[in-house]
Amino acid sequence: MRRRAIKNLCNGQPPPLLGSRIPLASLIQTLAVAEYLSFYRAAQALSTTQSSVSTRIKALEQDLGIRLFERNTRGVRLTEAGRIFVERVSAGVDQLDHAVKTAGMAASGECxxxxxxxxxxxxxxxxxxxxxxxxxxxxxxxxxxxxxxxxxxxxxxxxxxxxxxxxxxxxxxxxxxxxxxxxEPLLAALPERHPLAGRSAVTWADLAGETFLVRHAGTGPQVHDHIVLRLIGRWPAPSILRFDVGRGTLLSMIGKGFGITIVGAATSLLPTSGLVFLPVADEPEPIxxxxxxxxxxxxxxxxxxxxxxxxxxxxxxxx
The missing domain is CATH 3.40.190.10 (Periplasmic binding protein-like II)
Known part of the structure; x- marks a missing residue:
């Protein structure tokens, strides 16, 4: 995880300062040396030079006043202070790497x-x-x-x-x-024993004088206005009753003969009994x-x- 985060965050560009003192690149190079226990291998992983890594870490140690690595002919190893420093920095770099990835996913709509x-x-x-x-x-x-x-x-x-x-x-x-x-095509929902139920389609003139049931919720307000618009001036005038019920309850009421309603074609996909759904032939266009x-x-x-x-x-x- 640390090695992947280091590679993701180190892009070879001039590093910003972390806080007010420490360049982010210095921290990333410190983590790389701690990972590989070698200035040479750390430099290879970060596509930079060994001298650049060594110089940055020496400068970081001087700024902190802490010796992070013990150097000898066989390589390097962390001091106790270096071990604690690397643990804390590593956690921060992992969080930063995660933040960068998450922000990128959010920008593309993937999270x-x-x-x-x-x-x-x-x-x-x-x-x-x-x-x-x-x-x-x-x-x-x-x-x-x-x-x-x-x-x-x-x-x-x-x-x-x-x-x-x-x-x-x-x-x-x-x-x-x-x-x-x-x-969606507009359909009339009728009780199966309604006089119009045997037809293949109905017209608005056929529905004049009917009792329409609509809901207060959902598309109820639009259904109410649509019925008024289509049947205004017709005789006999329709009766429109409004109920504070769910869609299923309203359809059950229609199946029991309380009245009729108009619905989009998707409503006919619901499991119902005692109902028929007929196209409204003279409706100018689908909903x-x-x-x-x-x-x-x-x-x-x-x-x-x-x-x-x-x-x-x-x-x-x-x-």
Missing amino acids: GRLRIGIHAMIPGSYLAELIGQYREDHPGIDVEIIEGTARKTIMQLRADRLDVAFVTGRPDLPDCHSRCIWT PFSAVWSPSSQNAALNNLLGLASEMRVSNLAP
């Missing part, structure tokens, strides 16, 4: 932390596959997941408690960057889902996630 805000993570969905693949590709990154509404995750992003938020739609926020990452992040972010781990998202989307679109 560190990535905080992700989501509306849900459904097994088999694009988002679940994206995060799963990212963790496999970058095992040194601690991935933290926070679930909440788009409003909540954007607020946390602005407060620097998240690195990225995945939200429904194409948000146009003046203080954030955003990019559409994937899309977009976007990544939102701060323009001031310097997190390389985030850049790697966004790059992987682009790769996976291209792969999914390929014939």
